[in-house]
Amino acid sequence: MRTIDYRSDTKSLPTPEMRRAMAEAELGDDVAGEDPTVNLLEAMAAEMLGKEAAVLVSSGTQGNLVSILAQCQRGDEIIIGDKSHIFNAESGGASVLGGVALHPLPNDDRGMIDPAAVEKAIRPDDVHYAPTRMIALENTHNAAGGAVLTPEDTASVADVAHANGIAFHVDGARIFNAAVQLETPVSELVKDADTVSFCLSKGLGAPVGSLLCGTNEVIQEARRWRQMLGSGMRQAGIIAACGIVALENVDRLAEDHSNARRLASGLAEIPGIEIEPERLPTNLLFFEVTNDRSSEMARRLGERGVKVGERAGTSWRLATHHEITPDDIDYTLAAFQAVFSA
Numbered sequence: 001m002r003t004i005d006y007r008s009d010t011k012s013l014p015t016p017e018m019r020r021a022m023a024e025a026e027l028g029d030d031v032a033g034e035d036p037t038v039n040l041l042e043a044m045a046a047e048m049l050g051k052e053a054a055v056l057v058s059s060g061t062q063g064n065l066v067s068i069l070a071q072c073q074r075g076d077e078i079i080i081g082d083k084s085h086i087f088n089a090e091s092g093g094a095s096v097l098g099g100v101a102l103h104p105l106p107n108d109d110r111g112m113i114d115p116a117a118v119e120k121a122i123r124p125d126d127v128h129y130a131p132t133r134m135i136a137l138e139n140t141h142n143a144a145g146g147a148v149l150t151p152e153d154t155a156s157v158a159d160v161a162h163a164n165g166i167a168f169h170v171d172g173a174r175i176f177n178a179a180v181q182l183e184t185p186v187s188e189l190v191k192d193a194d195t196v197s198f199c200l201s202k203g204l205g206a207p208v209g210s211l212l213c214g215t216n217e218v219i220q221e222a223r224r225w226r227q228m229l230g231s232g233m234r235q236a237g238i239i240a241a242c243g244i245v246a247l248e249n250v251d252r253l254a255e256d257h258s259n260a261r262r263l264a265s266g267l268a269e270i271p272g273i274e275i276e277p278e279r280l281p282t283n284l285l286f287f288e289v290t291n292d293r294s295s296e297m298a299r300r301l302g303e304r305g306v307k308v309g310e311r312a313g314t315s316w317r318l319a320t321h322h323e324i325t326p327d328d329i330d331y332t333l334a335a336f337q338a339v340f341s342a
Contacts, residue, residue: 006318007309009202021241030236037237050187051213060173063197063212070221071167074099077130081107083143111141115156135161138171146284148178158192170196177282180253204246205322256283256320266333272340285318304335
């Protein structure tokens, strides 16, 4: 049976080109800095994002975590969005492992934080307060429907951070989706960031891995934390090889965005679904199912090969990725129409 998996862009498998690159990769001991393929990937990432250095880590969560641990001390505080991945979906790692407090501020419907609110939230130099050591934004913003932040958005918060001597981090798990959508070099989107993390294993299509980019000093400290967390890898070139292929094919993300728009527009025509296609600019689709049979709808779609995951509530998220074709979109819309009309 035909299977189309919309549960996440992390569900996609490596391309044939990535599999060949894995098989042919030059390998060495990455902990000792001797894996040439990892070294090449890190150099590519740093250059593309306009930073001095980069380090390969196991996941986007770890990229954010080692950035925090490298730049904050126990008892410090980070200002983040209340809908951010760091706050909601990283198991409280910064607090558990780093003793760093999280200070959430409201995200708007684009995932932005009001710079004036950020300024006001910075703690004064007073023994009663945890010192503010970092401010973080997310781009694209998952919980805001894959919304993108512009260079001006980012600069407005970065300026507040730097004026107060505070580090500024961008959780750029899908930053290349933002760059493609805005038709802007990714380096321009993160030029004001001290550190930026991004995932190879989401829209970019690699099977595993993320990178953290920043200054030489911060990245060296991040390597120390990576090792302490047990994530120093040896012949990691087999992972890095896929990342190199991914970074050589970033423009392909426009296909995911196009497929997502077609899917969103089609879903908007189906009774029982509430969706605003114009507010979904990248590869993530959020919508509401207006009946109380969400779980049944998901099961019946699964019987037709359209995987949307278990759905206990009425809010759904679908993600397009490199394995989904325009023909798959047509098949999916026909499946939704059949299931929801029944």
